[in-house]
Amino acid sequence: MMTIxxxxxxxxxxxxxxLLVGVISSVAISADxxxxxxxxxxxxxxxxxxxxxxxxxxxxxxxADEIKAKGAEVIWVKAIxxxxxxxxxxxxxxxAPWGDTSPWYIICPRIVWFQGKLFxxxxxxxxxxxxxxxxxxxxxSDDDGQTWETVVHYEAEKGFTNNHLTVTSDHRLMLAGIHxxxxxxxxxxSEDGVSWSPLQQFTTPDGQGPGVIFQLAWNKxxxxxxxxxxxxxVSDDGMHYLPVDVQSPSEGxxxxxxxxxxxxxxxxxxxxxxxxVASSLPPYTQWDINKTNSKGAHSYGGPALLTLPxxxxxxxxxxxxxxxxxxxxxxxxxxxxxxxxxxxTPLLGFETGATMTGYPGLTWADxxxxxxxxxxxxxxxxxxxxxxxxxxxxxKWPG
Numbered sequence: 001m002m003t004i005x006x007x008x009x010x011x012x013x014x015x016x017x018x019l020l021v022g023v024i025s026s027v028a029i030s031a032d033x034x035x036x037x038x039x040x041x042x043x044x045x046x047x048x049x050x051x052x053x054x055x056x057x058x059x060x061x062x063x064a065d066e067i068k069a070k071g072a073e074v075i076w077v078k079a080i081x082x083x084x085x086x087x088x089x090x091x092x093x094x095x096a097p098w099g100d101t102s103p104w105y106i107i108c109p110r111i112v113w114f115q116g117k118l119f120x121x122x123x124x125x126x127x128x129x130x131x132x133x134x135x136x137x138x139x140x141s142d143d144d145g146q147t148w149e150t151v152v153h154y155e156a157e158k159g160f161t162n163n164h165l166t167v168t169s170d171h172r173l174m175l176a177g178i179h180x181x182x183x184x185x186x187x188x189x190s191e192d193g194v195s196w197s198p199l200q201q202f203t204t205p206d207g208q209g210p211g212v213i214f215q216l217a218w219n220k221x222x223x224x225x226x227x228x229x230x231x232x233x234v235s236d237d238g239m240h241y242l243p244v245d246v247q248s249p250s251e252g253x254x255x256x257x258x259x260x261x262x263x264x265x266x267x268x269x270x271x272x273x274x275x276x277v278a279s280s281l282p283p284y285t286q287w288d289i290n291k292t293n294s295k296g297a298h299s300y301g302g303p304a305l306l307t308l309p310x311x312x313x314x315x316x317x318x319x320x321x322x323x324x325x326x327x328x329x330x331x332x333x334x335x336x337x338x339x340x341x342x343x344x345t346p347l348l349g350f351e352t353g354a355t356m357t358g359y360p361g362l363t364w365a366d367x368x369x370x371x372x373x374x375x376x377x378x379x380x381x382x383x384x385x386x387x388x389x390x391x392x393x394x395x396k397w398p399g
Contacts, residue, residue, distance in 0.1 A: 052139070052148040054078040057391065059375060060351035062333070067347045070398035075368070077350070079375070080120065080139070080148050081390035082106055106388035108302070110165045111372035113365035114173050117142045119193055120372065121165040121175060122390050136162045136177060140193055145370075145392055151194050160186075163214065165361075169221045174238055175199075176216060183228075184209045187238060203240050204233075210241040215304060217261035217268070224263075224284075226255035226270050232284060249287045254278050262305035264313055269339065271303040271315050277342050290342035302359030305339070309364065310399045313339040316371065318358020319349070334358040334373035350393065352376065369397040 057079050063072060110121040120139045136154040141147060154160070154177075163176045163185070173190045177199065185202040202209050210233040213225035223238040230253035232244040246254060258273040270278045275294035280287040293300075300317040307313050319335035335358075336348040352358050353376030361372035371393045 052080060052150075054080045054141075054146055054148065054392075057375075057389070059391070062349040064345075064347045067398065071396065072348070072398055073396040074348075075394045075396060077391060077393040078145055079389040079391050080141075080145065081122065081137075082388055106374055106390055108162050108164070108359055109372040109374050109390045110162070110361040111363045111370050111392060112165045112167060112173070112361070113363045113370070114167055114193055117193065118145055118363075118365065118370065118392075119165060119173065120148065120390065120392070121162050123162040125161070134160050136160070136175075138165075138175065138193070138196075145394065152196055154199065163212075164216065166216055166218065168223070168238060169218045174216075176213070178212055183212050185211075185213055189238075200239065202235075205242070210243070214258040215260035217263055217305070219263040219266070219268075224261055224268060226259040226261060228255075228257050228259075230255040230259075232268075232270075232280075234284075244284050246285055246287065249278075249289050252276065252289045252291060254280075254287050254289070258301065258303055260303040260305040260315070262307045262313060264307055264311065269305060269313060271300070271305050271317075271339070271344075273300050273303055273317075275300045275344070277339065277344065279342065288342065292342070293344045304360055304362050306362040306364065308369075308397075308399060312399050314347075314362060314369075315339050315344055316360035316362050316373075318352070318360070319346070334360040334371070334375075336360070336362070336371060348395075350375070350391070369395045371395065 055078060057077055059077055061074055061077070063074065105125045107123050107125065108121075112119050112121075118141045120141075121137065123134055123136045125134050134154075134156040136156070137150050138152050139148045139150050141149070160177060160179055163178050166174050166176070168174050168189070173193050174187055175190075175196070176185060176187045178184070179186055179201070186199045187202065188196045188199045190196045204210055210225070211227035211229060211231070213227050213233065216223050216225040216238070218224075221236070223235040224232065226232050232246060232254060233241040234244055235241045255270050255272050255278065256274065260271045262269050266282055268280045268284055272278070275291075277290045277293060278287045299319060302318045304316040305313065306315075315337040317335060317337075319333055333349040333352050335346050337344040337346050348371075350371070350373055352373060359374050363370050373391050373393075375389045375391045
């Protein structure tokens with residue numbers, strides 16, 4: 001069941017809607033909203049005044065010698081949300097939307113540079129793996145991550161979570177999320193990061209949608225992404241998608257489960273949760289597959305890709321199979337890689353605590369690399385009640 005929240009709740013009415021895929025949702029809508037067949041509009045709720053002071057933290061950091069020699073440096077690492085157990089309980093007792101005072105899980109921390117500001121996106125759930133109620137936050141900072149303001153949030157009762165934040169080819173901010181009960185993607189757009197369009201579902205000619213696309217990439221006015229079944233999709237506007245007619249590569253599938261995308265000029269690069277990297281040139285019907293990065297089915301959870309202004313391609317993930325990086329972290333970390341010739345070379349790692357961590361976001365801003373990641377901290381009852389911190393690192397990066 002998904003709830004549409006507005007500040008003026010007296011104008012809301014309740015009704016039942018049937019999704020195209022047969023999932024029935026109970027939705028509260030404003031009287032002046034319109035819902036077409038197969039669509040669910042979720043009106044963003046403007047948050048109360050929620051100014052958050054970032055807190056300096058000192059997680060263990062591993063930096064490869066080769067990148068240090070080129071001048072790489074971690075300038076700072078901050079926690080910008082969910083910083084400690086006491087603060088967590090106190091904050092949610094005041095503003096949990098359903099009156100739930102228990103701590104919530106943070107997932108999918110994302111960061112992007114837009115119109116001279118940092119924007120952060122994440123979801124909080126009251127059950128693991130997005131199984132419970134959800135608040136999806138969009139926050140912004142105009143003072144280099146020192147203070148953060150929640151500009152808008154979405155509230156949902158089960159089955160919805162954020163996915164990623166990206167800048168479109170026509171310079172709008174795009175928030176993408178997943179309606180998990182139906183595997184339908186949804187998106188909202190903003191020209192200033194403050195005023196947002198309603199969330200609406202992705203569409204395809206067959207009416208079924210493209211499935212879950214973990215990270216979209218924009219290139220020359222089009223949005224590209226690969227779903228969990230390994231099917232590449234393309235859209236002229238980020239909302240209406242057509243499948244790319246791929247001839248099955250002999251070395252394996254193009255993608256699967258979580259797949260991130262980026263472009264190096266016209267080359268489409270895809271990074272899978274398994275560690276497999278695929279690439280293709282227009283018209284993207286033939287793909288080169290490189291499996292040599294794989295360290296296990298879940299070694300690269302939460303993949304991310306970013307092309308830097310000088311043409312470097314870097315990747316990020318929760319790397320659970322990299323206990324060899326300086327002997328640090330017992331394998332639980334958020335790692336940044338260099339991508340070159342189909343291979344991933346680890347360059348940077350942040351200690352993240354327990355297992356539901358990592359999922360880094362990457363953005364380039366004013367000559368600096370910013371890496372967001374999730375870090376677990378013990379709760380009041382130890383690690384059995386651990387919850388996450390949304391962490392952000394600023395780095396001097398060569399190139």
